[in-house]
Amino acid sequence: MTFIQLVLSGLALGAAYALVALGFVFIVNATGAVNFAQGDFVMAGGYAAILLSTSFSVSFYMLLPLVAVVTFLLGVLLAWVAYFPLMRRPPATVFISTLLCGMILQNIFLVAFGPEARSGPSIAGAGMVRFENLEISRQSIATIVVAIGLIALQYLLFARTQTGRRLRATAEDRDMARAVGIPATSLIAVTFGIGTSLAGIAGALLANQFFVSPTGGIPLSVFAYIAVVIGGWGSLAGAVLGSMLISVFQVIVSAYVSYAVATGALYAAVLLIFLLRPQGIFSERVQRRV
Amino acid sequence: MSVHIPYTVARSRLTCGCIGFLTVLAAGTTAFAADYYLPIVMPITGFMSVEGGSQRNGAVMAFEDSKGISVDYPVFDTGTSAAGAATALDKALSSGEAVAAATSIFGTEMVAMMPVAEEYKVPLLTISGLSKITESGNPYIFRFLPNDREIKVAHARYVKEKLNLSKPALIGDTTAYGQGGFKLLQEYLAKLEIKPVFEDSSIAPDTKDMTPLLTKVKQSGADSIVLHTVAAPMALIIKQARASGMDLPIITSSSLVEPTATALFDPAELANVCAETPSAPEARATPEMKAWADSYKERFGIEPDGLALGQYDGVMMALKLIGEGADTAEKIREAFHEATYQGVAMTYKSDGEGDMAHDADIVCWDGTSRVPGIAAHYAGEEMVLK
Numbered sequence: 001m002t003f004i005q006l007v008l009s010g011l012a013l014g015a016a017y018a019l020v021a022l023g024f025v026f027i028v029n030a031t032g033a034v035n036f037a038q039g040d041f042v043m044a045g046g047y048a049a050i051l052l053s054t055s056f057s058v059s060f061y062m063l064l065p066l067v068a069v070v071t072f073l074l075g076v077l078l079a080w081v082a083y084f085p086l087m088r089r090p091p092a093t094v095f096i097s098t099l100l101c102g103m104i105l106q107n108i109f110l111v112a113f114g115p116e117a118r119s120g121p122s123i124a125g126a127g128m129v130r131f132e133n134l135e136i137s138r139q140s141i142a143t144i145v146v147a148i149g150l151i152a153l154q155y156l157l158f159a160r161t162q163t164g165r166r167l168r169a170t171a172e173d174r175d176m177a178r179a180v181g182i183p184a185t186s187l188i189a190v191t192f193g194i195g196t197s198l199a200g201i202a203g204a205l206l207a208n209q210f211f212v213s214p215t216g217g218i219p220l221s222v223f224a225y226i227a228v229v230i231g232g233w234g235s236l237a238g239a240v241l242g243s244m245l246i247s248v249f250q251v252i253v254s255a256y257v258s259y260a261v262a263t264g265a266l267y268a269a270v271l272l273i274f275l276l277r278p279q280g281i282f283s284e285r286v287q288r289r290v
Numbered sequence: 291m292s293v294h295i296p297y298t299v300a301r302s303r304l305t306c307g308c309i310g311f312l313t314v315l316a317a318g319t320t321a322f323a324a325d326y327y328l329p330i331v332m333p334i335t336g337f338m339s340v341e342g343g344s345q346r347n348g349a350v351m352a353f354e355d356s357k358g359i360s361v362d363y364p365v366f367d368t369g370t371s372a373a374g375a376a377t378a379l380d381k382a383l384s385s386g387e388a389v390a391a392a393t394s395i396f397g398t399e400m401v402a403m404m405p406v407a408e409e410y411k412v413p414l415l416t417i418s419g420l421s422k423i424t425e426s427g428n429p430y431i432f433r434f435l436p437n438d439r440e441i442k443v444a445h446a447r448y449v450k451e452k453l454n455l456s457k458p459a460l461i462g463d464t465t466a467y468g469q470g471g472f473k474l475l476q477e478y479l480a481k482l483e484i485k486p487v488f489e490d491s492s493i494a495p496d497t498k499d500m501t502p503l504l505t506k507v508k509q510s511g512a513d514s515i516v517l518h519t520v521a522a523p524m525a526l527i528i529k530q531a532r533a534s535g536m537d538l539p540i541i542t543s544s545s546l547v548e549p550t551a552t553a554l555f556d557p558a559e560l561a562n563v564c565a566e567t568p569s570a571p572e573a574r575a576t577p578e579m580k581a582w583a584d585s586y587k588e589r590f591g592i593e594p595d596g597l598a599l600g601q602y603d604g605v606m607m608a609l610k611l612i613g614e615g616a617d618t619a620e621k622i623r624e625a626f627h628e629a630t631y632q633g634v635a636m637t638y639k640s641d642g643e644g645d646m647a648h649d650a651d652i653v654c655w656d657g658t659s660r661v662p663g664i665a666a667h668y669a670g671e672e673m674v675l676k
Contacts, residue, residue: 002505002509005505006505009501010501013499013501115335115336115339116339116550116553117340117525117554118553126532126556127535128534137533137534209526209530210498210526211525211526211529211554215336219496219498250502251499251502252502254499254502254503255501255503259497262502
């Protein structure tokens with residue numbers, strides 16, 4: 001029963017991380033650029049949630065949509081600052097520019113909110129929900145529900161709408177998309193916005209139990225990168241599965257062995273994947289599904 | 291009669307965030323035309339920024355409260371790293387003829403700074419609890435917070451004698467501070483005939499998800515959680531324990547007794563939580579403490595804590611010795627070993643190794659406020675366990 005309890009906890013955390021990784025893949029797919037400021041947008045979402053709930057008394061129902069709007073706009077700004085001016089340069093240039101934008105964000109957080117950690121609002125209130133011998137916090141349930149909803153929404157957006165088809169066409173071949181009249185530049189900016197708003201929502205969901213701090217996003221950027229490597233580079237479903245796998249793995253190994261071993265084993269696994277299966281664990285399956 | 295202030299430390303929470311920039315500015319300055327130079331070298335950024343911020347506030351307030359001595363006291367940020375601390379202290383001490391330096395609360399940083407102090411022959415005034423910094427024979431270290439070797443006695447005794455708990459889960463982090471205190475608690479709990487039912491000292495300070503740890507604590511059948519970690523993991527453990535329905539008594543080290551740490555909680559989440567601390571100025575138990583705490587709150591806009599007061603008393607003692615003629619680093623070092631000083635928190639007297647403070651309080655929260663009350667006081671022989 002303890003094992004199942006741990007898996008449940010891992011899945012709840014993985015659901016939030018999946019949003020971060022999903023946003024990461026959106027941007028990779030649309031531009032080929034690795035957004036290493038993705039973790040800092042998680043913090044931006046957390047800080048936005050704190051600001052909206054404390055300074056503007058925004059209700060629970062409006063909080064996540066407003067956080068999404070704020071981080072969407074920041075993502076569009078990121079595209080104009082860190083991507084468009086450099087998009088004809090080598091990919092490493094964009095990678096560095098997003099990294100620098102992340103550091104600028106960290107310093108903005110430091111000046112605006114101070115160096116100490118902050119706790120965000122509770123999205124679903126305190127307390128546990130019990131299913132026989134299993135228990136899960138209301139906050140975790142809210143995280144899972146929101147993540148499932150957003151993942152479903154992005155699937156519908158990309159698979160069933162004209163905008164989604166245009167986004168996919170732009171990701172496939174930007175110049176060809178432009179040639180057939182698709183506003184590729186705007187759509188790339190929108191993709192950045194969607195990617196960072198997913199990270200922002202994850203930040204709002206995590207801020208209560210995991211706190212936010214100016215440099216708290218750095219490990220999350222690394223985490224998103226690892227999830228994508230494991231799940232399959234460029235695969236949306238792989239990013240979700242990779243995040244879940246990593247979270248459950250870390251929770252289980254930390255519980256039964258130690259935190260240090262869990263972290264070491266995770267990085268060792270990533271190295272092995274680089275060597276033995278560079279396309280990621282789930283990539284083939286995902287391609288077949290698509 | 292005036293104290294020279296090289297820059298004004300931010301009052302508001304917003305401008306507190308500018309410390310990093312101010313630090314850069316300060317680090318670029320050299321000694322002003324003040325009579326004495328006494329730099330502040332502390333973790334203003336990084337995971338010890340909460341503790342470092344309190345410590346800095348205490349030092350700054352002491353300089354501002356000093357009468358008749360003109361002191362230049364620029365702030366240098368160590369960045370919560372050993373290398374950063376050694377570099378910052380080297381820069382601070384090479385920028386002027388320091389009579390002393392107020393230095394980091396973080397034991398890992400203090401260990402790195404100790405050789406620098408010896409090289410420049412400048413006394414360091416710290417509130418780091420790590421035992422070994424005053425036990426390594428370095429004559430330039432003076433600690434204004436009880437040595438962990440003493441305060442952990444209060445921590446362990448409170449668990450056994452006041453709470454009557456017998457099956458604690460003992461948790462430490464991977465910092466030198468965490469490891470040192472964890473071992474002392476192991477030793478003292480054993481002397482008190484308590485065998486923890488669960489032990490883990492592998493928590494990295496940047497660990498976020500405490501679910502695995504708390505699951506193991508639950509499985510162990512522990513009747514309490516005894517924590518000795520820096521503030522970040524401690525706050526996460528308490529927050530996530532309460533969110534997962536664990537209402538066990540939690541007895542922590544002093545990192546929790548800071549307004550920026552308690553601000554992370556709803557008051558109800560702090561019910562059944564206690565912490566050791568060198569003093570509890572926020573409880574305002576004496577008229578002197580109340581006057582100081584009110585003045586601190588007016589100055590910085592937040593409740594004070596024992597860390598700020600410890601550093602305040604340490605700097606005030608240095609200023610008093612300077613006023614009495616100890617006007618060089620060597621004279622101050624000698625005077626620290628000889629003098630007795632009545633501070634706001636307690637009476638300070640060196641034990642010959644540089645440990646100046648020998649009192650401790652245990653404070654507890656009642657679940658209705660973020661300000662704790664004093665539950666027990668330990669001093670003298672009570673801080674020794676044979």
